[in-house]
Amino acid sequence: MLIKLLEVLSGERLPKPTKGRMRIHCLENVDKALQFLKEQRVHLENMGSHDIVDGNHRLTLGLIWTIILRFQIQDISVETEDNKEKKSAKDALLLWCQMKTAGYPNVNIHNFTTSWRDGMAFNALIHKHRPDLIDFDKLKKSNAHYNLQNAFNLAEQHLGLTKLLDPEGQHTHTHTHRFSLRAASQVLDNAIETEKMIEKYESLASDLLEWIEQTIIILNNRKFANSLVGVQQQLQAFNTYRTVEKPPKSGERACSML
Known part of the structure; x- marks a missing residue:
């Protein structure tokens, strides 16, 4: 199914899937899909075919989001308010996050990876729209695990956003x-x-x-x-x-x- 999804979104032909229902066949097919993504210069950090075959929900959702970002959102253009220039949907979303969190201490969003690991940016976005949910001044940049857990729980309980990430998933993996x-x-x-x-x-x-x-x-x-x-x-x-x-x-x- 992953190979078929990539073929539909990319318009390219991937290697023929290996027949069979054994685990080794599943691993080989997922590996073909991941290899195609690597050839397309799609960054897949610390993800292997065994993660998808074993049903790791977090990594599977992350992979699907990466595919959507690469083959759909990346190709969308968004005009700025003054219509002077066009930005990709990804750049427009990043700009929106920067505008919403401007002025918040210890928040400096410049990408969709490292800028979010301490949880401050997530809490700032929630506070911007629902200041009644967070006492932002009491948050400490050094307490990343608490910040992330706090933001994800509040988003799920009060904003109707399903928790698709976990705090551990935002930290850098060990050697x-x-x-x-x-x-x-x-x-x-x-x-x-x-x-x-x-x-x-x-x-x-x-x-x-x-x-x-x-x-x-x-x-x-x-x-x-x-x-x-x-x-x-x-x-x-x-x-x-x-x-x-x-x-x-x-x-x-x-x-x-x-």
Whole structure:
């Protein structure tokens, strides 16, 4: 479904999905989608195919939002009030946030990532529209976890905004977590490579078995010639079989046994 979504939104053809319902097939298909996004220079920090396959709601929602932002919102143009220039929808939204939070202490919005991690910007936006919900002067920039939790809870309870983020999701991941993701990615790559080797083995074994069955039929149905020329031709054909045709098949048999 992720591959189909990207094809519809981007208008491009992605690699054909791998058939099968095993976990390895699911991981490989999601990996194809993520690889396409990387080729489109879409930044996916600390996200692997296993996160989507395992049903991580936060990362899945984040991925869908990233796709919407890249293939739909990014292409929308918004005119400024004086109609002197046009901005992308993303830039217009950023400008709106800056205007709404102008003058709030410890709030400096210049992007949609690091500017929000301490929670002050979220609280400032809520306070701007509902000052009765927050005593903004009591918030401390150093208490990021409380700020984020406070903003998300108030938005859900009083503004009808479903909590799609959690405070931990706004913090920078530790080196250990990044290492774990890289290790998991390596395991996935190895598993995919093993799956390809199994498919190659099955194809090789199937072809070899078919050749053996056909050769047995030919040998069982052979008739010996009654002339010297005929015997010589049969002998030459046998030598060709023994020296040219059989050796590579013997090698395939050895590989399949390994």
